[in-house]
Amino acid sequence: MKILFGFVFVAYCLHVTFGACYFKLEDGDHCTPKNGVTMLAGSELLIPEKCEKCTCSRQSDSSSVYMSCCGYGIHTGAIGPPPGCEVIAGDDGCSVKIVQALDHSKPCV
Structure with a gap:
């Protein structure tokens, strides 16, 4: 109590x-x-x-x-992407995209 x-x-x-x-x-x-x-x-x-x-x-x-x-x-908290990748905001500004660090147009696989 x-x-x-x-x-x-x-x-x-x-x-x-x-x-x-x-x-x-x-x-x-x-x-x-x-x-x-x-x-x-x-x-x-x-x-x-x-x-x-x-x-x-x-x-x-x-x-x-x-x-x-x-x-x-994107504002959930810390998101740890795999090596060589980065976390960026999606087109709506809130969703999460995990992309290649050297080319944000390519998804991270």
């Missing part, structure tokens, strides 16, 4: 960045991701210009909501 309380307290006081995600605990009925859009509890938001997906959830037995936003595609 002390561990759970400690986690909730830290999350409440700070915006925590963890890998390709960030989390935030807010009072009230809505969450506000970094793009400034207001989300109601129980909703999800896709932010394609940032390759990010956010969810806003009601905390049980609380007047707070919990927001988590995580990158997807």
Whole structure:
């Protein structure tokens, strides 16, 4: 129980960045991701210009909501391509392409 309380307290006081995600605990009925859009509890938001997906959830037995936003595609986190290859963004800016390091027009096999 002390561990759970400690986690909730830290999350409440700070915006925590963890890998390709960030989390935030807010009072009230809505969450506000970094793009400034207001989300109601129980909703999800896709932010394609940032390759990010956010969810806003009601905390049980609380007047707070919990927001988590995580990158997807190219913004998922570290992607380790095979030797001689590179990871680049696809045509939509979010999808992942693994291509030859010396010629980005050729896929890595």
